[in-house]
Amino acid sequence: MTGRVADGPRLTRAGAAVPGRAREESLDGGLRGQDADVAFADVADDDVEDVVALWRACDLTRPWNDPYRDLADARLGETSTVLVGRATRDLPGRASADGDPGGGPSGVVRAGEVVASAMAGVDGHRGWLYYVAVDPRLQGTGTGRATVVAAEAWLAAQGARAVRLMVRSTNDAVRGFYERLGYVDQECVVLGRPLGAADARDAGR
Template identity: 50%
Template sequence: MTEPSLIREIRDGDEPGLIALWHAAGVSRPWNDPHRDIAFARSGPHATILVAEADGAIVASAMVGEDGHRGWTYYVAVAPGRQKSGLGRAIMQAAEIWLAARGVWKVQLLVRADNAAAVGFYERLGYRDTRTVCLQKVIGPAG
């Protein structure tokens, strides 16, 4: 196993490996179409997907975007065999740098309430529970 290359933005041809990573790391959900999410993140200047590659495979990712007030991260994933290697910390740092370069000073993320390991990871990176409630309404078709 070699060290990952520098973290970079997604490129054409990365999609199959990226989706495979999301499935292996358990961050994808059946009701979210990863192809659609990738295309949407790549469709404008307010979002991107950062990846780390090693041994010809994508081994870490973070979808990052900003809404003009806050930054958000999604699909933060590290290949199961490479977890606890510092890749998660590195991909989150890259996401924060991407946001800061755009003038964004606050980043948020969503973690499922039953995912204590992820909550602990983010807390070690300095993230705090804001004690807010996230509400959602689907306003369009899923596909």
């Protein structure tokens, strides 16, 4: 894809691993074509509650960070956004541990449901990703890869020359996911401190 950030090579799209399903990636990082399972767009007012619910379902929220404020701040920034992925058609949830669709977190995903998100921003040189989330019913189906593709394309369009993200050192599963997408340890330590606001004591921890 034209303008792809080099840190994320050879990404696949949602459902690309399913035999017989052709996928075409649009220049804006979205998915198009009759078989595209997820379409991405900037978050809208009506999406806020669904996005925060998705973040909570994916265990991305922390008591010291207000997800509503994080989302609102990203929307106000001139070089940041929250991308939202919606199912373009009814989709079966992934199979449960015993192989039966609909077991555990599985279940039918309805067309139009918010099923993915990525907060993206540019700091003047690098692009950053936060709150990359996929509905538990669609995890393992390629939707996570498609979400990263869309976010990388948005960052590249903003002029970012590289992309970074932070993963907790104990989160081996997520680290493995990003490593499979070409992300590598940047051999640096993230340092930080609050800037004094009463509600920022533990911000970003």
